[in-house]
Amino acid sequence: xxxxxxGVRGQVPRHLPAGGFGAxxxxxxxxxxxxxHSVPGSGRFLADPASAERLERAAIALRAGGFAxxxxxxxxxxxxxxxxxxxxxASVLTGASETLRLSGIDEDINTGGRYDAIRPRVxxxxxxxxxxxxxxxxxxxxxxxNSVAAVTETGSLVLASGSGxxxxxxAGGAANAVWxxxxxxxxxxxxxxLRRVDEYALPLENARAQAAYGMPSAVNRLLILNAETRPGCxxxxxxxxxxxx
Numbered sequence: 284x285x286x287x288x289x290g291v292r293g294q295v296p297r298h299l300p301a302g303g304f305g306a307x308x309x310x311x312x313x314x315x316x317x318x319x320h321s322v323p324g325s326g327r328f329l330a331d332p333a334s335a336e337r338l339e340r341a342a343i344a345l346r347a348g349g350f351a352x353x354x355x356x357x358x359x360x361x362x363x364x365x366x367x368x369x370x371x372x373a374s375v376l377t378g379a380s381e382t383l384r385l386s387g388i389d390e391d392i393n394t395g396g397r398y399d400a401i402r403p404r405v406x407x408x409x410x411x412x413x414x415x416x417x418x419x420x421x422x423x424x425x426x427x428x429n430s431v432a433a434v435t436e437t438g439s440l441v442l443a444s445g446s447g448x449x450x451x452x453x454a455g456g457a458a459n460a461v462w463x464x465x466x467x468x469x470x471x472x473x474x475x476x477l478r479r480v481d482e483y484a485l486p487l488e489n490a491r492a493q494a495a496y497g498m499p500s501a502v503n504r505l506l507i508l509n510a511e512t513r514p515g516c517x518x519x520x521x522x523x524x525x526x527x528x
Contacts, residue, residue, distance in 0.1 A: 329483040332466035332525045341469050344438030349511035351518040358386035361463045361520045369426050376401040376421055376452050378429030382463050382527030427457035432484050433468050433476035440508040441476040447504035454506055461518045467525040487528045
């Protein structure tokens with residue numbers, strides 16, 4: 284199900300994230316920044332890692348909804364698991380995600396040479412003349428690898444986007460999907476997930492977009508995944524550590 288919401292008027296960056304409000308490919312601060320973030324005025328629970336009990340509760344609910352779900356220690360474990368889940372030569376679209384950037388997964392997929400990486404191909408296309416080609420490329424890869432803005436303990440995934448261009452692959456256009464989720468993104472329910480998007484993730488992404496592009500970010504599209512109807516096609520890697528936002 285895709286939910287459309289009004290956002291900030293005006294132009295937004297061409298590659299806003301489909302999940303996690305992460306940096307576009309090639310953007311962001313160099314080096315390894317602190318993986319934890321704080322937003323004045325927001326509840327601590329929006330930033331703090333979920334307990335082992337809450338992670339397990341979310342995993343049980345996700346599995347009940349048809350998502351293959353694993354709980355891993357950290358981003359390094361997720362990076363290694365992606366190598367096992369995604370076969371060499373597969374076409375792979377990565378979401379513009381801080382989780383992927385900080386973990387090294389974005390670099391592995393888009394510059395490692397192991398996969399048919401979609402994002403570098405898209406960036407090489409003239410957007411004035413190749414919009415239809417871009418649309419087809421991002422809509423139906425073999426795999427989409429991404430993060431999310433929130434995952435609920437009732438088994439829903441919530442992805443947010445400014446342009447919506449990456450959402451079709453996450454909604455089922457890709458043959459397979461893998462979402463890597465930091466422990467701080469686990470929330471009790473859908474209403475809290477939407478609050479997390481607005482009060483926690485968007486301000487952080489907005490600050491990053493202002494610094495990178497000189498323009499604000501916006502939540503113009505939301506995608507809520509309540510179940511996976513194709514068994515084995517959607518995998519959630521829940522991490523015991525916080526990463527991204």
